[in-house]
Amino acid sequence: MKRFLFLLIGLTVGMVLFSPYIWIDDKNGFDWQLPKDVPPPTVPANNPMSAAKVELGRHLFYDKRLSANNTVSCGSCHHQSKGFTDGEKGSTGLFGDITPRNAMSLTNVAYNQNFTWANPLSTQLEHQARFPLFGETPAEMGLSGIEHKSIEQLQADSKYQTLFKQTYPLQKAPFTMTNIIAAIAAFERTLLSFNSPYDKYLRGENNDFGESEKRGLTLFFSEQTECFHCHGGFNFSDSSVHKNSTSPVNRFHNNGLYNIDGRGAYPKSDRGLYNLTSNKDDMGKFKAPTLRNIAVTGPFMHDGSIATLEGVLDHYINGGTNIREGKNKGFGSANPFKSEFVPGLELTVQERNDLLSFLHSLTDQTFLNNPDLSDPWVTPES
């Protein structure tokens, strides 16, 4: 059993030894403040990191003036305390419409190979930001066609006059949507979480990673549970890339959540990768999100249909979700497009509890409470 743990540690150590860079990255000398065994994320060449840009981005991320009626900011659906999710099945847009998808965790979002639950075309945060800002089905921030009104409001704020000047000192007219999105993306790339009890345990630091967590870790990285195939790697997601990764592969999986017609159909409201490709084999395929901070990001799955982490484990124990009643009735476990790594599990009560303990050990309180990532428009209590 232990060899899986050694393998994991070995891989991590190997990653460090053979990395040509250290944790201070970027030609501007941007300090990612990453532990030295963690590779820095990739950054688009046209949007280099800078401390000023991150600070501007933090203000914009939490600014409700980026919605058409000044009621919704990025932070409205991405709360720091919940791993930058919102605790709801679907999120509420500026006009009260509910999104069909569950707000994704922004934990370590800089390492995502693609953005949203299932969009291989969206390979940069700079792309993704346009979806909530301009999307209309349903409207989330509602700026489609009227972004200039938002920009005018920001421009009238002396705080932003300073922040934009500091971030884009060479530009005569820095108040553009492109610059706004670039800054938000830069801030989001600093949402880095590598200080959970699990991380401390790997680093040999004293912490509360106990026996149950250790057994859970071994189980997680075992062929018995298969968890690590889709949720493996330093970011617990096979859809992760970093500065040294080569030949990225878009990975999306059907995990047997639905099977409405017995032939694999998902609800028409969201069929995953199929929405974009219309390829029947892509039915119900979604990205495997990071499991870091997973315990605080419920409800779970792309549609928030599983309320608790225990429920998620039971989904995988059953090899899918079987729905007996209602319009989504069907045996998800028999979905023909289901991943081979969701065959169903036989776990003892203790093994189930150990896996849960391990998943809880991925919660990084430093990250969830880091003042550098918090809403700058709120005066801190105390």
Add this chain to the structure above:
Amino acid sequence: MPTTITRLSTPIIAAIVLSACSKPSPVTIPFTLTYHDQPVTCSKFGTSSTNTDNTIKLKDFRLYLHQIELQDTSGDWSALTLDSTSPWQNNNTALLDFENNDADCQGTPGTNTALTGTFSSENFQAIRFVVGVPFELNHQNPLIASAPLNESSMHWHWQGGYKFVRAEFIVGEQSRRLHIGSTQCKGEINAISHCEKPNRAQVELANYSNINNNAPVNIALDKLLDFNLADSKSKLTCMGHSDNPWCLNGLDWIGLNDSKPQMAFSTGISAGIKVNKNQ
């Protein structure tokens, strides 16, 4: 040697002189939007012909056209050279906009209901164009694009290309939206390499002549909106999925069904001739 040069130059000079003499003629191609022969505006629409209890309201109607060509009186097709100083047009692509953000409409204040440019001959007898944005321009970032491709509400951000047609109505209490653009695309946003479904409809209208004193090209909403959805549970939002009846009807209407003629455009003189090609 000088003789040779002179001999070669003569036809070139003659050609330059000739082309300078036959100046391109200015051309305006107006478009109208109608429902059962009545003009449609943000404040005026009417009731549904299939269910007169239902009033219809226009929310938005905009579309891109490109590769616009006219047929001269000897039967040859040449480009209508668009006036690219207009904010609604670049060299190749034009945005037609029938909503002014007033009354029932939700969109942008300006409208543009005509193509303007020049044509190499004085007279023409037919028109053809492609609905949409050409591939080379379709997958750029609208936030840094130049007009008329700088309109964020005409971009399908998650699909990585423009909305070629943005048609939105309220029928009775129901919202009906039709967005047509290229789908099933590969590559990355701002760098799409290929789309399985380009969804660019080619339209050719015979008997479209400037002798008829600038008669408009008409866009008739009849076949789009008279589609009976009363007993259908299908979504009334079309975002490119051809397995939804409202979507299929919309694709048929604009001419993207190879087995059916387009039903949107006509010259008022003769019915449209559909070129059965999904470009």
